Amino acid sequence: MSDAAHNKLMQWLGIEKQSKYVRDYFYKYNIRSSIYMSVVVIALEVWMILRMIRTVVTNHLTGDVFWGVVDKYFMNYFILLSAGILMLLYALRFTYGWQKSRWAALFVAALSLTVCVYEIHMLSTHTIRNVSALTYLNYIILFIAGAAMIVFSAMLISSRKDKKWQTLSVLYIFSFICINFGIIISVNSYAKGEQILTFLTMELFVVCLLTWRPVIGFLILTVSYVVFFEQIDTLVAVNSPDGLPGITESTQINGFTMWLSTLLFCISSYRKTRSQAMQDESLVKMNEHLSEISVTDELTGIHNMFYFREEAKKLLSYVTTDRERVVYLFLDIENFKSYNEQYGFHQGNDLLRRFAKALEKSFPGSIVARYSDDHFVVLTSNEGCEKTVAELSGGIRNNQGEVQLSLKCGAYRPADDEADPSLACDRARFACNAIKKHYDRSFCYYDKSLEDQFQLKQYIVNNIDTAIENGFIKVFYQPVVSTKNGKIVGLEALARWQDPDYGLLPPGAFIGVLEEYRQIYKLDRYIVEQVCRDYRDSADHGEPFAPVSINFSRLDFEMCDMIGHLNAQAEAYGVPREYLDVEITESALSDRADLLLEVIQSLRSAGYKVWLDDFGSGYSSLNVLKDYYFDVLKVDMKFLSGFGKNQKTTTIIQNIINLTQQLDMVSLTEGVETKEQYEFLRSIGCDRAQGYLFGKPMPLADLRERLHRHEIAVSEEFLNAGQTAQS
Ligand code: C2E
Ligand code: MG
Ligand code: MG
Numbered sequence: 001m002s003d004a005a006h007n008k009l010m011q012w013l014g015i016e017k018q019s020k021y022v023r024d025y026f027y028k029y030n031i032r033s034s035i036y037m038s039v040v041v042i043a044l045e046v047w048m049i050l051r052m053i054r055t056v057v058t059n060h061l062t063g064d065v066f067w068g069v070v071d072k073y074f075m076n077y078f079i080l081l082s083a084g085i086l087m088l089l090y091a092l093r094f095t096y097g098w099q100k101s102r103w104a105a106l107f108v109a110a111l112s113l114t115v116c117v118y119e120i121h122m123l124s125t126h127t128i129r130n131v132s133a134l135t136y137l138n139y140i141i142l143f144i145a146g147a148a149m150i151v152f153s154a155m156l157i158s159s160r161k162d163k164k165w166q167t168l169s170v171l172y173i174f175s176f177i178c179i180n181f182g183i184i185i186s187v188n189s190y191a192k193g194e195q196i197l198t199f200l201t202m203e204l205f206v207v208c209l210l211t212w213r214p215v216i217g218f219l220i221l222t223v224s225y226v227v228f229f230e231q232i233d234t235l236v237a238v239n240s241p242d243g244l245p246g247i248t249e250s251t252q253i254n255g256f257t258m259w260l261s262t263l264l265f266c267i268s269s270y271r272k273t274r275s276q277a278m279q280d281e282s283l284v285k286m287n288e289h290l291s292e293i294s295v296t297d298e299l300t301g302i303h304n305m306f307y308f309r310e311e312a313k314k315l316l317s318y319v320t321t322d323r324e325r326v327v328y329l330f331l332d333i334e335n336f337k338s339y340n341e342q343y344g345f346h347q348g349n350d351l352l353r354r355f356a357k358a359l360e361k362s363f364p365g366s367i368v369a370r371y372s373d374d375h376f377v378v379l380t381s382n383e384g385c386e387k388t389v390a391e392l393s394g395g396i397r398n399n400q401g402e403v404q405l406s407l408k409c410g411a412y413r414p415a416d417d418e419a420d421p422s423l424a425c426d427r428a429r430f431a432c433n434a435i436k437k438h439y440d441r442s443f444c445y446y447d448k449s450l451e452d453q454f455q456l457k458q459y460i461v462n463n464i465d466t467a468i469e470n471g472f473i474k475v476f477y478q479p480v481v482s483t484k485n486g487k488i489v490g491l492e493a494l495a496r497w498q499d500p501d502y503g504l505l506p507p508g509a510f511i512g513v514l515e516e517y518r519q520i521y522k523l524d525r526y527i528v529e530q531v532c533r534d535y536r537d538s539a540d541h542g543e544p545f546a547p548v549s550i551n552f553s554r555l556d557f558e559m560c561d562m563i564g565h566l567n568a569q570a571e572a573y574g575v576p577r578e579y580l581d582v583e584i585t586e587s588a589l590s591d592r593a594d595l596l597l598e599v600i601q602s603l604r605s606a607g608y609k610v611w612l613d614d615f616g617s618g619y620s621s622l623n624v625l626k627d628y629y630f631d632v633l634k635v636d637m638k639f640l641s642g643f644g645k646n647q648k649t650t651t652i653i654q655n656i657i658n659l660t661q662q663l664d665m666v667s668l669t670e671g672v673e674t675k676e677q678y679e680f681l682r683s684i685g686c687d688r689a690q691g692y693l694f695g696k697p698m699p700l701a702d703l704r705e706r707l708h709r710h711e712i713a714v715s716e717e718f719l720n721a722g723q724t725a726q727s
Pocket of ligand 2: 492551583613
């Protein structure tokens with residue numbers, strides 16, 4: 001038999017393996033159904049008992065006739081009533097946790113005890129020979145059922161918690177008593193020439209209201225039908241001289257049909273419930289999975305920020321939390337990027353996973369989560385956290401291999417009424433960033449001076465749009481001169497934020513922040529437009545203007561179509577493309593190299609010159625030269641800062657200049673502040689120079705004024721921007 005057919009058969013018979021969820025589902029389903037069933041049984045039995053009492057009283061039954069009624073009816077009613085009540089109590093305890101059942105359980109025990117005592121008496125005074133086998137067997141059954149009932153009543157009283165095996169046992173005993181009751185009463189009825197409806201009702205109760213595995217349903221039905229008809233047969237055989245009708249063929253057929261239909265009902269009810277259970281199970285599993293992934297960080301397996309924020313909010317809202325001792329920590333593995341480059345992502349991820357686990361272990365009972373990349377956050381107690389971070393830092397250093405890794409941690413203690421975890425993490429992060437590149441520091445508390453800087457940062461992020469709209473953003477121009485004649489051959493556009501509250505903000509205060517919050521493209525788009533507008537104005541007024549180099553951030557090309565914007569603005573203001581140069585810093589090339597390679601190609605083929613800014617400031621300067629093509633190379637001003645002090649400086653600059661010549665690039669050195677530096681650059685053949693010696697970044701009006709005063713001159717070819725544009 002194939003596996004599929006085998007599974008089908010097992011399912012059909014109901015002997016397949018069920019998951020715990022499905023088993024529990026059946027259990028719950030049956031216990032709930034047994035509430036209705038037991039209530040009906042209790043009501044029926046109370047009614048039956050009252051009816052029988054009325055018969056006894058109105059007919060003044062005494063002596064043997066009275067004991068005959070007790071024997072045939074009362075004992076069976078009592079035991080079924082007891083079973084009904086006990087079932088109800090167990091079902092209520094399971095479903096609603098209802099425990100006020102002591103008196104009812106005691107009543108069940110007392111009723112069952114009455115049955116037991118009576119049955120012992122009957123068993124001791126009768127033998128199987130002087131009563132029928134059926135009656136004698138019933139004495140035994142009732143005695144055992146009564147005893148079981150006493151035991152389970154006692155268990156119910158002694159324990160308040162639901163125990164599955166107890167409830168299930170009561171369910172089985174209850175079902176058994178129901179069917180036994182059906183058989184006894186119906187056999188009695190048959191003997192009196194009445195219908196056998198009680199048997200049928202009980203069969204329907206047990207097999208249709210409760211859900212059994214098909215094999216068990218089959219066993220219950222078959223055994224009970226066989227026993228029932230066997231007993232009627234015996235009864236007929238014993239009493240036929242009294243004229244009891246035998247079981248006719250049509251009764252047999254009816255009985256068989258009844259058996260078959262209840263069995264089919266039992267199977268279909270099982271299958272329906274089972275498929276419902278399985279559907280529910282897959283939904284529950286899916287929900288569990290969803291809620292699991294919604295709070296877990298996929299890479300490291302520790303919690304994510306969603307969980308962190310929710311739990312932190314909860315923790316801080318507890319009255320019992322000692323807020324003075326609470327601290328947010330923001331941890332950053334410094335130099336992780338280089339580790340990734342050196343050992344690959346696989347090993348990098350591995351390191352993150354190990355660190356995350358170590359972090360969780362080091363802060364037991366605290367809220368720990370991965371913030372992003374190589375950043376983690378912890379909400380913990382202030383005591384000893386610095387020491388724990390130092391230990392973790394040691395662990396990181398042991399793992400570092402050839403790349404120097406270090407752990408930086410910013411700590412923020414929330415104020416009394418503060419409840420926003422995101423803002424708190426931002427502050428801790430701010431403190432952490434404040435000690436980046438400070439090799440002697442690894443732990444920093446957020447304090448007043450950081451608070452001021454933080455406020456400014458928040459202000460910048462929240463106000464960049466208004467600043468642009470209100471014209472607070474200005475373009476300053478810094479001259480770039482040719483070393484041949486000292487005349488201006490270019491202007492670098494540098495952004496300034498003239499704020500009504502904070503005064504003149506240098507780019508250092510806002511560029512990084514805008515990059516961090518991915519808002520830099522707004523500023524750069526605006527600068528492009530301003531530069532084009534200034535060009536137009538100069539051309540229209542016959543003023544000199546030189547090609548302007550504009551600084552771009554890598555994100556500009558990710559967040560918007562910057563090349564399209566450049567084209568559109570150049571077109572709108574009639575700016576020749578050779579008047580717009582693009583500066584890209586070397587550090588921008590370290591990630592998403594593929595994207596920038598394409599961008600640089602597109603820019604150059606669209607007619608813009610692309611400059612490499614801050615050459616020599618990063619880790620992979622020479623690789624950058626190998627992989628990309630630039631028109632101009634700007635030597636980072638750090639090189640010149642050592643001029644005159646460090647002998648090697650001149651050698652290095654000279655070699656860089658030689659390299660640019662060999663690679664067919666224009667060379668430019670920035671940060672030229674002294675005549676000596678300038679002379680030196682001229683002497684080694686550096687093409688252009690930029691620095692305070694020729695002018696600081698200034699507004700266009702100041703630049704024009706200086707030109708008019710002949711303090712500085714523009715190279716002939718750019719004397720009149722308008723003419724150049726037309727030529
Ligand atoms: P950068 O592109 O390398 O710009 C040169 C920086 O060096 C400017 O600082 C300039 O004022 C300064 N500088 C020029 N000559 C000298 C000198 O002789 N000595 C000294 N000590 N410094 C000199 P600034 O204007 O503060 O700009 C800083 C950085 O901000 C720029 O570096 C650039 O990377 C970025 N930036 C400026 N404006 C923008 C912009 O509009 N968009 C983008 N994305 N970045 C910008
Ligand atoms: Mg620049
Ligand atoms: Mg630069």
